[in-house]
Amino acid sequence: MAEKSWDQLSRGERNVVLEEMDQDTYENYRCLIGVSKALHRETPAPAATIKDNLMAQMRQRHAAPPKKAFWEKWFQWEVPVWQVSLASLAFVVLYLSGVPGNTVDLDNPGSDQLFFQGSVDTVFLDVEEAPEDSSDQRQQLLESTLFQYFPSWLNDAKSEQVQAKADRSLMAAALPQSETHLLPPTQAVLSAQQIIPLELLEIRG
Amino acid sequence: MLNFRSSYRGYPDAKLMRLITKGDEQAFSVLYDRYGEKMHRYFYRMLWQERQKAEDFTQELFLKIINKPHLYDPNRNFSSWLFQVAANMVKNEYRRHSRQPEITSELPLDLSLQENSFFECSDRKYFKKELASALNRLSDEHRQCFVLRYLEEKSIKEISEILECPEGTVKSRLYYALKKLAKSLHLFKPESY
Numbered sequence: 001m002a003e004k005s006w007d008q009l010s011r012g013e014r015n016v017v018l019e020e021m022d023q024d025t026y027e028n029y030r031c032l033i034g035v036s037k038a039l040h041r042e043t044p045a046p047a048a049t050i051k052d053n054l055m056a057q058m059r060q061r062h063a064a065p066p067k068k069a070f071w072e073k074w075f076q077w078e079v080p081v082w083q084v085s086l087a088s089l090a091f092v093v094l095y096l097s098g099v100p101g102n103t104v105d106l107d108n109p110g111s112d113q114l115f116f117q118g119s120v121d122t123v124f125l126d127v128e129e130a131p132e133d134s135s136d137q138r139q140q141l142l143e144s145t146l147f148q149y150f151p152s153w154l155n156d157a158k159s160e161q162v163q164a165k166a167d168r169s170l171m172a173a174a175l176p177q178s179e180t181h182l183l184p185p186t187q188a189v190l191s192a193q194q195i196i197p198l199e200l201l202e203i204r205g
Numbered sequence: 206m207l208n209f210r211s212s213y214r215g216y217p218d219a220k221l222m223r224l225i226t227k228g229d230e231q232a233f234s235v236l237y238d239r240y241g242e243k244m245h246r247y248f249y250r251m252l253w254q255e256r257q258k259a260e261d262f263t264q265e266l267f268l269k270i271i272n273k274p275h276l277y278d279p280n281r282n283f284s285s286w287l288f289q290v291a292a293n294m295v296k297n298e299y300r301r302h303s304r305q306p307e308i309t310s311e312l313p314l315d316l317s318l319q320e321n322s323f324f325e326c327s328d329r330k331y332f333k334k335e336l337a338s339a340l341n342r343l344s345d346e347h348r349q350c351f352v353l354r355y356l357e358e359k360s361i362k363e364i365s366e367i368l369e370c371p372e373g374t375v376k377s378r379l380y381y382a383l384k385k386l387a388k389s390l391h392l393f394k395p396e397s398y
Contacts, residue, residue: 020380029383032390033355036340039333040356044256046245050264051237055230058271062228 001030218283226274237267240284243357244291250352251295253341262298266291282366288359289367292349299345332390339389347382354379 006014006023017026213221213235224232244266249259269276269290277286340348349368353359354375361379365372 025387028387032336032383032386035332036336036351036355036386039336040246040250040352042333043246043249045242046260046263050260050267051234051241053264054237054267054271055234057268058225058228058230058233061271062230 001026001033005030219277219279222270222274222277222279222283225270233271236270240287241267244287247288247291247352247357248295250340250356251348252298254337258298262291262294266294282363285359285363285366288353288357288363289369292367295349296345335390336386339386342389343382343385347378347385350375350378351382351386 004013006026009017021029213224213231216224216232216235218236218239221232221236225236241263245259245263248262248266249256252258252262266287277283340351343351346368350364353364353367354361359367361372361375364375368375
């Protein structure tokens with residue numbers, strides 16, 4: 001309608017228009033639109049200050065912010081008051097009620113309580129003292145256990161030594177044992193015991 | 206600088222918006238030159254020919270572009286998007302003021318009383334004033350459609366995108382807007398202007 005006058009319309013277009021309005025109405029509408037356009041074009045232009053304001057806003061918005069040292073950022077970090085007060089309150093409540101930890105009340109240990117020990121303490125275990133071993137037994141033990149790992153020639157030499165030692169023991173056993181007789185102490189001994197301590201006497205004897 | 210600016214003039218709107226997002230002042234300047242006056246005219250026509258209000262709204266619209274350029278979807282037509290934002294601003298303003306001068310009477314308001322004043326109405330200036338008044342008396346939807354279609358020369362499809370309504374609705378609104386305008390101004394003979 002805004003572009004074509006009645007005369008410029010094709011036959012088909014005219015038929016479409018005639019379904020809604022007659023030719024005069026069409027022309028009137030067309031003129032109305034034309035005048036409205038002219039009216040619209042006469043609208044006063046916007047003030048130049050608008051663009052100046054907008055450009056200033058644009059500069060301000062996209063101006064690079066001055067660089068700050070990290071501690072400045074740290075000190076300027078704003079923490080909401082409610083967070084600080086909540087944290088303080090929580091600290092006070094925990095302090096007054098006792099901070100939950102891994103301490104165990106040994107007097108009243110709960111039967112169904114479960115404790116986890118983080119660090120291992122020193123454990124003392126009572127062990128029976130081993131009996132003193134005689135040198136002969138030790139020697140025998142060493143010989144019986146160690147010799148099996150030595151080479152055969154070393155075993156032979158060692159077995160000779162053992163044999164010699166055994167022979168010496170047999171010879172010593174074969175010697176007539178001197179009988180020890182307990183005689184009553186003589187007068188001299190008795191007098192000596194009174195003068196010399198018994199320990200010294202035994203050492204000298 | 207002049208060459209730099211003139212090179213920007215050939216840029217499509219979407220590219221200018223991309224540059225504005227990065228803070229390019231010249232791109233914004235070019236975009237404002239392209240749409241500033243047009244949007245001012247639109248606001249002026251839609252907001253009861255109040256110049257101050259139109260200027261405020263124009264400034265506010267472009268401030269949105271500066272502060273929130275990311276809201277623009279580059280896949281969309283920039284002009285349609287801009288008019289959609291403007292149309293929403295206008296709708297909000299209507300809602301805020303509840304100023305909806307609907308025509309309750311089918312009779313033309315001012316002119317019905319002046320049946321015999323045809324010759325008085327022959328003044329072009331007076332006719333334009335009456336036309337502006339008749340536009341104000343249109344309902345918001347009809348005025349939106351009329352201004353966008355015949356004054357801003359948007360297509361029916363674009364108007365349906367801007368106003369977020371079906372094309373059939375736009376056509377219907379346009380028809381009734383024209384009919385109401387013509388009825389309001391039936392004493393005039395527009396051909397003579």
